[in-house]
Amino acid sequence: MGGEEKYREKERLALVVSLLVASLSLVSLLVAFSYYCYIHNKVSKRSKFQQRLANEEENGFKNLQAVSEKGLRVFTLKQLHSATGGFSKSNVIGHGAFGLVYRGVLGDGRKVAVKLMDQAGKQGEDEFKVEVEMLSRLSSPYLLGLIGYCSGSNQKLLVYEFMVNGGLQEHLHHVSGSNAISLKLDWETRLRIALDAAKGLEYLHELVKPPVIHRDFKSSNILLDKSFHAKVSDFGLAKLGSEKAGGHVSTRVLGTQGYVAPEYASTGHLTTKSDVYSYGVVLLELLTGRIPVDMKRPPGEVVLVSWALPQLTDREKVVEIMDPALEGQYSVKEAIQVAAIAAMCVQLEADYRPLMADVVQSLVPLVQRRRLIPKAHGCSNYHATESPAAKESCKL
Ligand SMILES: Nc1ncnc2c1ncn2[C@@H]1O[C@H](COP(=O)(O)OP(=O)(O)OP(=O)(O)O)[C@@H](O)[C@H]1O
Numbered sequence: 001m002g003g004e005e006k007y008r009e010k011e012r013l014a015l016v017v018s019l020l021v022a023s024l025s026l027v028s029l030l031v032a033f034s035y036y037c038y039i040h041n042k043v044s045k046r047s048k049f050q051q052r053l054a055n056e057e058e059n060g061f062k063n064l065q066a067v068s069e070k071g072l073r074v075f076t077l078k079q080l081h082s083a084t085g086g087f088s089k090s091n092v093i094g095h096g097a098f099g100l101v102y103r104g105v106l107g108d109g110r111k112v113a114v115k116l117m118d119q120a121g122k123q124g125e126d127e128f129k130v131e132v133e134m135l136s137r138l139s140s141p142y143l144l145g146l147i148g149y150c151s152g153s154n155q156k157l158l159v160y161e162f163m164v165n166g167g168l169q170e171h172l173h174h175v176s177g178s179n180a181i182s183l184k185l186d187w188e189t190r191l192r193i194a195l196d197a198a199k200g201l202e203y204l205h206e207l208v209k210p211p212v213i214h215r216d217f218k219s220s221n222i223l224l225d226k227s228f229h230a231k232v233s234d235f236g237l238a239k240l241g242s243e244k245a246g247g248h249v250s251t252r253v254l255g256t257q258g259y260v261a262p263e264y265a266s267t268g269h270l271t272t273k274s275d276v277y278s279y280g281v282v283l284l285e286l287l288t289g290r291i292p293v294d295m296k297r298p299p300g301e302v303v304l305v306s307w308a309l310p311q312l313t314d315r316e317k318v319v320e321i322m323d324p325a326l327e328g329q330y331s332v333k334e335a336i337q338v339a340a341i342a343a344m345c346v347q348l349e350a351d352y353r354p355l356m357a358d359v360v361q362s363l364v365p366l367v368q369r370r371r372l373i374p375k376a377h378g379c380s381n382y383h384a385t386e387s388p389a390a391k392e393s394c395k396l
């Protein structure tokens with residue numbers, strides 16, 4: 001009996017061991033298979049890309065100088081691949097909702113920014129179409145120029161003039177992940193940027209028929225060239241406005257948190273005054289150096305507009321909300337004027353907000369006055385805490 005028991009015990013052990021060996025081999029087989037699939041996928045993706053480039057090379061010569069009926073250059077994927085060093089990571093200068101943005105150099109030596117659309121589907125495709133359509137019929141020194149595009153079945157790319165100082169947002173606020181060098185913007189530069197951006201919106205609202213509503217006006221969509229001249233960018237969400245005076249178009253609410261006008265957010269009614277509200281938010285960013293919605297701030301200070309609005313019309317308080325990065329180097333009189341413009345732009349009642357032409361008219365004298373003051377005179381940026389006499393001597 002004892003011998004039979006031992007024999008059964010051995011039989012059970014052998015069964016367990018063989019089961020163990022079998023499952024281990026199955027697992028290793030599965031691992032090997034998944035690895036094979038992964039490598040195969042990678043190789044076939046790469047060869048598909050190479051194939052596309054090769055196909056384009058065949059037609060490339062034809063396309064080399066291709067210009068669409070809209071007057072934009074039509075690029076091949078191969079041309080943009082080589083312009084951006086093979087879409088190399090070291091050339092990435094930003095990442096937005098559309099996709100990655102690369103620095104690039106065209107064959108003729110021109111510097112460009114290339115936006116490569118994420119494979120995101122309809123929203124991205126629509127934005128691509130609107131951007132190309134809009135920018136091909138708009139032309140202003142205050143709008144970012146679209147040089148051309150590449151539109152394959154799988155890849156959509158936009159090619160813009162390169163703005164060496166990047167987005168305004170990066171200079172006003174620390175943007176995590178951004179590799180742009182952020183520079184402190186002095187008061188004079190902030191005033192000029194405010195005026196350039198206002199002229200960009202004035203052009204869209206008042207000089208184009210029917211008017212164009214930008215719908216995504218914000219500090220990251222104001223780009224700066226080497227002399228810090230500003231241009232408005234990103235028309236992917238733009239809409240043609242109503243031609244009726246005070247009329248609106250009804251549309252899905254899109255835009256960026258903190259910049260969207262309250263009546264547009266609650267009713268979907270879009271007018272040029274929605275852009276005026278967003279412009280007011282950017283003015284507040286220029287004045288205070290704060291971001292439109294900052295969850296890290298104490299309650300009551302989270303939403304920039306709600307926090308700043310009651311203080312904008314109080315001359316004493318304006319000085320308290322100014323950006324500490326300015327270190328007091330601004331004209332209090334001008335700051336009060338800009339704060340008053342911002343207050344009008346962000347008011348709840350859309351009809352009472354100014355036209356962008358009014359904003360331009362209010363800012364022009366501030367910027368022109370500064371041009372007349374030679375920098376060496378030392379008065380172009382007088383200290384906010386200087387004595388009244390010193391301030392007086394700097395007044396024009
Ligand atoms: N033409 C350009 N020249 C130089 N830098 C650019 C240019 N276009 C974009 N950039 C850089 O890329 C960044 C991302 O731009 P992008 O427009 O894709 O996204 P965003 O404006 O931050 O957000 P959103 O997608 O919501 O508009 C910008 O902040 C800017 O630094």
Ligand SMILES: [Mg+2]
Pocket residue numbers: 096220221233234
């Ligand atoms: Mg943008």
